Amino acid sequence: MPDLGVWLDYAQDGQERLMDRGKKKRLRDKISERIDISSTRLSDDEAQELSDFVDDYGSYAGTSTIREHSWKDWSSDGYYRRTETTTDTFMEDGVGIRRETHVRDDDGTEWTDTDEITDGRGILKWLREHR
Structure with a gap:
């Protein structure tokens, strides 16, 4: 099973759960320090993708x-x-x-x-x- 940090663990039956609201809010707060996401709806995957991008931005700059x-x-x-x-x-x-x-x-x-x-x-x- 992948370790995605802000994702909840897989349920016992193997079904993936959605990201916890509190964790997603913390993720959005972190992203918004560097990128304008005001008025932007993000799926859990999109929030994670932007978070990874922000974390790795030094390698892109x-x-x-x-x-x-x-x-x-x-x-x-x-x-x-x-x-x-x-x-x-x-x-x-x-x-x-x-x-x-x-x-x-x-x-x-x-x-x-x-x-x-x-x-x-x-x-x-x-x-x-x-x-």
Whole structure:
């Protein structure tokens, strides 16, 4: 049986019990010290996942992932190729992910958008998309 710390033991019949309310509140309090989870409903699994993320954040801070995507598209001037490079970096000045998206068209047009993912739901979504 897994040892999940804040989870109750398995019942005698092997059925998993839900997390105790008091323990879940303590877990949410710990998470909310580093991540905005106000007005966010979290399942027991999501609360545990965010808690683990907060506990291990030191191993994430400063690391980056880069993805590049290129495709052909159509405009009134004909076909063109667009390349999008997305860099996700775990922030060192707080808990969250800084996303920089650089878009370049083959005619030389380019721009960059920057966004920060700092709320609990956004971080959970990112973690699930990148596993």
